[in-house]
Amino acid sequence: MERFETDVVVIGAGAVGLAVARSLALAGRDVMVLEAASGIATETSSRNSEVIHAGLYYPSGSLKARLCVRGRRLLYEYCERRGIEARACGKFVVAVTDAEAEAVPGLLARARANEVEDLSVITGEEARRIEPALSRNVRMVLVSPVSGIFDSHAYFLSLQGEIEDRGGAVVFETPVVRGRVKEDGLELETGGASPVRISARAVINSAGHRALDIARAIDGGPQYPGLKMRWVKGSYFSASGPPPFSRLIYPMHNSASLGLHLSVDLAGRTRLGPDAEWLDETVSPPFDYSVDPARAELCYAEVRRYWPGLPDGAIAPDYSGVRPKIVGPGEAPGDFLIDGPERHRVQGLVNLIAIESPGLTSSLAIGDWVTGLLNVR
Numbered sequence: 001m002e003r004f005e006t007d008v009v010v011i012g013a014g015a016v017g018l019a020v021a022r023s024l025a026l027a028g029r030d031v032m033v034l035e036a037a038s039g040i041a042t043e044t045s046s047r048n049s050e051v052i053h054a055g056l057y058y059p060s061g062s063l064k065a066r067l068c069v070r071g072r073r074l075l076y077e078y079c080e081r082r083g084i085e086a087r088a089c090g091k092f093v094v095a096v097t098d099a100e101a102e103a104v105p106g107l108l109a110r111a112r113a114n115e116v117e118d119l120s121v122i123t124g125e126e127a128r129r130i131e132p133a134l135s136r137n138v139r140m141v142l143v144s145p146v147s148g149i150f151d152s153h154a155y156f157l158s159l160q161g162e163i164e165d166r167g168g169a170v171v172f173e174t175p176v177v178r179g180r181v182k183e184d185g186l187e188l189e190t191g192g193a194s195p196v197r198i199s200a201r202a203v204i205n206s207a208g209h210r211a212l213d214i215a216r217a218i219d220g221g222p223q224y225p226g227l228k229m230r231w232v233k234g235s236y237f238s239a240s241g242p243p244p245f246s247r248l249i250y251p252m253h254n255s256a257s258l259g260l261h262l263s264v265d266l267a268g269r270t271r272l273g274p275d276a277e278w279l280d281e282t283v284s285p286p287f288d289y290s291v292d293p294a295r296a297e298l299c300y301a302e303v304r305r306y307w308p309g310l311p312d313g314a315i316a317p318d319y320s321g322v323r324p325k326i327v328g329p330g331e332a333p334g335d336f337l338i339d340g341p342e343r344h345r346v347q348g349l350v351n352l353i354a355i356e357s358p359g360l361t362s363s364l365a366i367g368d369w370v371t372g373l374l375n376v377r
Helices: 015-026 063-082 098-113 124-130 152-165 208-216 293-303 359-373
Strands: 002-011 031-034 091-095 120-123 140-144 148-150 169-171 176-182 185-190 196-205 230-239 248-251 262-264 270-272 315-325 337-339 349-353
Touching: 002 015, 002 185, 015 031, 015 152, 015 196, 015 359, 031 196, 063 148, 063 152, 063 359, 091 098, 091 124, 098 120, 098 140, 120 124, 124 140, 152 169, 196 208, 208 315, 208 349, 230 293, 293 315, 337 359, 349 359
Parallel strands: 002 031, 002 196, 031 169, 091 248, 196 349
Antiparallel strands: 091 140, 120 140, 176 185, 185 196, 230 270, 230 315, 248 262, 262 270, 337 349
């Protein structure tokens, strides 16, 4: 088996892996990204809403809260600098029932504690003057002007370009199958058509759905006893006709997702979703990404709570994604697990596990965070 030596290996070429590799390359590290698929961002990263999240929902002080807010600011700046289309269209979080309206002040307080800017609360009547298609049942609305949408695929390509411009490499169809900790770093063994052994001073495991499996396959690394991956499939639907809203419309969220929301993408297409379907515990990657047309009925019921004008027959199945979680149904939402040497005591190893939403928005901030964990800044 052929052997290679390099400075840093990043496992996974999704949004977070690419952002980590870019940050390390900018810090002067020689970086190699290993990707099992034949292209960048083929799994969770490409199966999203392309929404730039403000940071409203996450517990104050959590990694999700801190990295989302910083990542969102960095992402807007990055898109402007690199000529990537991004639009701060704003978001309405709508309360339809009395119970939801009573929860709005708490959400506002949490968002302000997270240092989200320019928030306000308006009545349903005020909201309908701005967005006339909203239901008359909407009682109260949290307004987030800094939420937006962007061209995620242009972003992924830009990250890859920056890595390669600084001498890094993104290697496809090269799955990592095992590894071991050595005195001077780590060694990885890859599969694929041409298996190799790669010795590196540092390894960042950003393998998405397979991150926990890969962490456990590294001999001498942390094994995370008791940790179990759970999966929530989210299906998206498209709605025909002209866009009914100019902003993102979100219901008050639940523990599994941010609710079945409405967005209008950069092409002017109305997108609904994702819903939240907990997969059976026996299911594991690779996943079935087909969208069950029968789930459209649930979509109609949820969306008509805030958009009663949604016509019959207007919804068509679009695409789906699967969110990686380390909590189960009914449990409190989990945080990102970003586990570096200061915790597990393996020098040069960082595991990123259960990087779900808002991972895309947070990706640049996660990249800088991981670079900091490796003490290169």
